Structure formats: structure tokens, C-alpha cells
Amino acid sequence: MSSAPITQAWPIAPRIQSLIDGISPALRAGGTDLPIVNPTTEAPISVLREADAQEVDAAVMSARRAFDTGPWPRLDINARKDILYAIRDRVRAHAEELAWLECTGAGLPLARVREQVQRTARVFEFFAEVASTLHGEVYSQSKGWLTWVTREPKGVAALISPWNAPLSLASMRMATCIPWGNTCVLKPSEVTPLSVRRLVEILHEAGLPPGVVNLVNGRGSVTGTALVDHAGIDLVGFTGGTATGRAIMTAAARRLVPAALELGGKSANIVCASADIERALDGALVGIFANNGQQCLAGSRILVQRPVAAEFIERFVERARRIRVGDPLAPATEIGPLAFEAHRDRVLSYAAIARADGARLLTGGRRAAIERGWFVEPTAVLAPSNETRVCQEEIFGPFAAFLEFDTVDEAIAIANRSKFGLVSYVWSEDIGTALRCSRDIRAGTVWINTPMMRELRAPFGGYKESGVGRDGPAASVDFFTEQKATIVPLDPPPVHRFGA
Ligand code: NAD
Numbered sequence: 283m284s285s286a287p288i289t290q291a292w293p294i295a296p297r298i299q300s301l302i303d304g305i306s307p308a309l310r311a312g313g314t315d316l317p318i319v320n321p322t323t324e325a326p327i328s329v330l331r332e333a334d335a336q337e338v339d340a341a342v343m344s345a346r347r348a349f350d351t352g353p354w355p356r357l358d359i360n361a362r363k364d365i366l367y368a369i370r371d372r373v374r375a376h377a378e379e380l381a382w383l384e385c386t387g388a389g390l391p392l393a394r395v396r397e398q399v400q401r402t403a404r405v406f407e408f409f410a411e412v413a414s415t416l417h418g419e420v421y422s423q424s425k426g427w428l429t430w431v432t433r434e435p436k437g438v439a440a441l442i443s444p445w446n447a448p449l450s451l452a453s454m455r456m457a458t459c460i461p462w463g464n465t466c467v468l469k470p471s472e473v474t475p476l477s478v479r480r481l482v483e484i485l486h487e488a489g490l491p492p493g494v495v496n497l498v499n500g501r502g503s504v505t506g507t508a509l510v511d512h513a514g515i516d517l518v519g520f521t522g523g524t525a526t527g528r529a530i531m532t533a534a535a536r537r538l539v540p541a542a543l544e545l546g547g548k549s550a551n552i553v554c555a556s557a558d559i560e561r562a563l564d565g566a567l568v569g570i571f572a573n574n575g576q577q578c579l580a581g582s583r584i585l586v587q588r589p590v591a592a593e594f595i596e597r598f599v600e601r602a603r604r605i606r607v608g609d610p611l612a613p614a615t616e617i618g619p620l621a622f623e624a625h626r627d628r629v630l631s632y633a634a635i636a637r638a639d640g641a642r643l644l645t646g647g648r649r650a651a652i653e654r655g656w657f658v659e660p661t662a663v664l665a666p667s668n669e670t671r672v673c674q675e676e677i678f679g680p681f682a683a684f685l686e687f688d689t690v691d692e693a694i695a696i697a698n699r700s701k702f703g704l705v706s707y708v709w710s711e712d713i714g715t716a717l718r719c720s721r722d723i724r725a726g727t728v729w730i731n732t733p734m735m736r737e738l739r740a741p742f743g744g745y746k747e748s749g750v751g752r753d754g755p756a757a758s759v760d761f762f763t764e765q766k767a768t769i770v771p772l773d774p775p776p777v778h779r780f781g782a
Contacts, residue, residue: 285613316332390610435763437465442502543751544578547705548583552690552707602645703726
């Protein structure tokens with residue numbers, strides 16, 4: 283991955299709009315414009331035209347037409363795959379532009395964003411492959427009968443995504459949905475709309491037929507609810523916070539449509555005395571500070587075994603103080619600004635919450651000494667118990683909470699005493715310990731001796747309040763396709779003749 287700076291700036295439209303049937307809808311008088319602000323400079327950079335219920339209706343109707351009568355679900359799989367590959371190629375060709383937009387709009391560091399853009403390209407390729415190898419089932423055991431089971435696309439999906447990794451999370455939602463022939467309406471976060479709007483344009487430039495992906499922009503309370511409540515929606519795919527997930531599932535239940543939810547986390551990062559401590563230290567720092575600390579899979583509760591705890595925590599703090607915080611477009615930057623002002627304030631409020639709960643502030647807990655921008659110093663606290671708020675609530679920023687433990691059983695119990703269960707990290711060179719943690723921790727993913735590694739072939743999703751359903755080839759096929767059984771007699775049996 284290049285570590286070169288980005289020397290070019292790309293134009294940002296003065297008003298970011300929805301994209302329906304492949305074009306921006308006509309502006310209606312009296313619509314709402316929301317400010318779009320650069321989190322690094324605090325300067326307004328554009329406005330977002332919010333889609334109201336009428337515009338959401340137009341988007342759903344477009345997706346409906348594309349599904350009910352359009353070419354996409356009826357295309358030969360090779361033709362569909364060619365378009366998905368063309369999307370991959372066009373994302374790569376525009377990688378620097380997308381990265382620049384993501385840094386500018388979301389404040390994520392350039393090195394990280396460049397990886398996420400490459401993954402954005404990869405997920406379209408990956409799920410195109412999965413769709414092209416999809417096959418049905420045949421049953422011939424019942425004498426004289428043949429039954430076969432085929433998969434069909436499910437229909438029009440509402441896809442809703444958050445602001446913490448706008449491109450990679452919106453692209454995961456779309457790439458797991460459309461390859462089977464579904465169409466969708468995507469509502470990204472109203473806070474970080476720039477990169478996703480450009481991505482949806484790129485999808486169309488690559489040959490995606492109009493109406494397959496429609497984009498609506500706006501707040502959850504306006505655009506999001508209008509979308510999820512719309513009668514033309516057949517299913518809902520959501521990535522975001524747990525409280526919103528609950529509201530979305532309730533709305534989906536009212537209409538009796540399925541919902542898949544990727545939600546929050548408060549994941550345990552267990553460092554055993556038997557760990558390769560250097561690697562565990564690097565991994566713990568990545569686990570909490572990558573992506574500006576704004577990641578669902580953050581290792582935000584760092585559990586360290588007592589014999590190594592004092593030195594480990596001291597070294598962690600020393601490293602945290604040296605992290606390069608600054609302009610996300612500078613290639614050397616490790617942590618950029620948080621995505622928006624209210625979120626910065628919320629993250630900082632946890633310093634006082636920690637103190638009130640008897641936790642010791644080890645470093646950070648305040649704004650970084652940078653004149654402008656929503657920067658926070660990398661923060662770490664030592665918590666007196668797992669029951670404190672900093673150990674139970676998702677802070678979603680560069681904020682680590684340390685806990686100490688004696689036995690591995692105790693660490694597993696602490697890891698599991700959480701309403702969340704998204705991921706977990708375990709550091710130990712003792713194979714029995716590592717495998718026991720993997721077996722007993724209730725989380726959708728366990729990483730052993732590594733920070734985050736996203737294997738697209740494996741399911742990803744949460745236990746408990748971290749989600750319902752999984753992303754991944756098998757899980758996405760199950761969620762985004764219907765199964766149809768067709769039954770035919772080969773030796774037609776006599777049919778009872780009622781009334782004969
Ligand atoms: P959020 O729940 O506030 O918003 C997510 C999206 O939902 C946004 O587009 C928002 O506009 C929309 N929304 C809000 N209320 C809605 C409603 N009533 N109806 C329809 N849509 C609505 O989440 P966020 O603050 O944008 O993102 C951070 C959260 O996302 C964190 O909790 C994080 O852990 C979670 N997350 C989870 C994963 C995962 O894969 N499990 C990945 C990334 C982020």
C-alpha cells in the first residue's frame with residue numbers, strides 16, 4: 283500500500299443529493315439541507331439535501347421496478363458478474379479520489395482508508411464469485427418423485443450504514459445484497475455522505491443498471507424511518523448502533539420482513555502472561571486505536587494477567603502518548619479527528635464517568651493540543667471492575683479501559699459479562715489457553731495472537747446485543763435469497779378424485 287501523500291484535491295459538489303434511477307432528483311422547494319463539515323478543519327464543505335418520505339418513495343419505486351421488471355435479476359450470471367468486476371476495477375481506478383473523500387469527510391487516516399478502498403473493490407469481486415457458484419439441491423429419494431430447490435433473489439432491500447467506516451460498511455452491505463439479483467435503497471450516515479455518494483456514482487459508471495442501487499441521504503429519524511417503514515421494502519440490512527438496531531427490528535417486525543443487524547461491541551482483549559508480550563502490546567494498541575478508535579470490533583476492554591499487568595500497561599501508556607495525532611491526509615498520521623463534534627464531546631465525557639466510577643486516568647482524556655478539529659488524545663484508564671460504565675458501554679473512540687485478572691477462567695468470565703458479543707482477542711503462546719478462550723468466549727469472532735483480520739470467507743457478526751445474523755458467503759445467501767422447492771412426479775401416482 284502506498285505511503286505517498288495525496289497531492290490532489292477533488293471537487294465536492296455544493297449540495298450532495300440522493301441518486302435515484304441513476305440520477306440526482308430534481309430539487310424541490312422547501313427541502314431540508316444539513317451541513318456537511320470537515321472534522322479536521324471544522325469548516326463547512328457542502329450541504330446534504332435530506333430525502334423526505336416522497337423522495338424515499340421514489341427511490342423504493344425505482345428499486346421495485348428494477349427488481350420486478352428490470353434486467354438485473356434476469357441477467358445471465360456472467361453478465362452480472364462482468365458488471366460487478368467492472369465495479370471492482372473502477373473503484374480501483376478511483377481509489378485515490380475515494381480515499382481523499384473519506385479522509386476529508388470522515389477524518390479517517392489515509393493509510394487506513396487506502397486499505398478500506400481496496401477492500402471496497404474486493405467485496406464486489408468476492409460476492410460476484412459466490413453468486414456465480416451458487417447452486418441448488420436435488421432430492422430423488424422419494425420413489426417416483428423428483429424435487430429440486432432453487433435460489434431466487436429476495437427483492438428490494440433497505441440498506442442502512444453508519445459513519446465510522448462509510449465506504450467499507452456501505453460497500454459490504456451492497457456487495458452482499460445485489461449479486462444474487464436483488465435491488466436496494468442505500469441510506470448511509472448523514473454525517474459522512476461524501477465518499478458513499480461518489481461510490482454509488484462509480485457503480486453506475488461501471489455499468490450497473492439504473493434502479494439497482496438507489497441512494498437516499500438524510501437523518502435516521504426522517505429518511506431512515508421512511509425507508510424501513512415503506513411497503514415496497516422486502517428486507518432490511520443494517521449496520522449501526524444497538525439502540526437503532528432495536529428500533530429497526532421493531533419496524534421490520536411490524537411489516538413482517540426479515541432484518542439482519544450488525545451492531546455495537548465492547549470486546550475483550552485478553553493478554554495472558556503466556557503471551558508474546560511485544561506482539562500483544564502492538565496488537566492491543568491497534569485493537570483500540572485503529573480507525574480513530576471508532577470501530578465496532580475495537581478491543582476496548584484490555585484484560586491483562588496480573589504478573590505482567592503493571593509493565594504492560596506502563597508500556598502501552600508510553601506508546602499511546604507517542605501516537606501521531608493530526609491531519610488524516612498526512613500519510614504518517616495514526617489517529618485523525620473524531621467524525622463529528624457531538625461524538626467528540628461524548629467520547630470525552632467518559633473521562634469524568636471513569637473517574638466517578640473509581641477508575642484511574644492513565645493518559646489522555648482531553649482534547650488533543652491541535653487548534654482546530656475534533657481531536658482527542660489517545661486515552662487509557664485502569665478500571666476497578668468490569669461493572670464500571672467504561673467497561674460496559676461502547677465509547678467508540680480512542681479510549682481503552684484496562685482490567686487486571688488472575689486466572690484464565692476469570693478472564694473468560696469477565697469477557698462474557700457484557701451485553702455485547704461481537705469479537706474477542708486472545709494473546710497467549712500456550713495453545714490450550716488460547717483454544718479454551720476461543721471455545722468459551724461468547725463472541726462471533728475470536729482473534730488469537732492477531733489484531734483484526736477480516737476473512738471474507740468466514741461469517742462476521744455478533745452474539746447477544748451485537749447483532750442478529752451474519753455477513754459472509756453462506757449467511758448472505760441465506761438472508762438475501764429465497765429458496766424454492768419444485769416437486770414433480772416421474773411416475774405420476776393416481777390423484778384422489780373428490781366427488782367423482
Ligand atoms: P447509528 O445507529 O446512530 O446510525 C446508523 C445508521 O442508522 C445511520 O445511517 C443513521 O442515520 C440510521 N438511523 C438512525 N436511526 C434510525 C432509525 N430510527 N431508522 C432507520 N435508520 C436510522 O450508528 P452510528 O452512530 O452511525 O454508528 C456507530 C455504531 O455502529 C456503533 O455502535 C458501532 O459499534 C456500530 N457498528 C457496527 C458494526 C458491525 O459490523 N457490527 C460496524 C460498524 C459500526
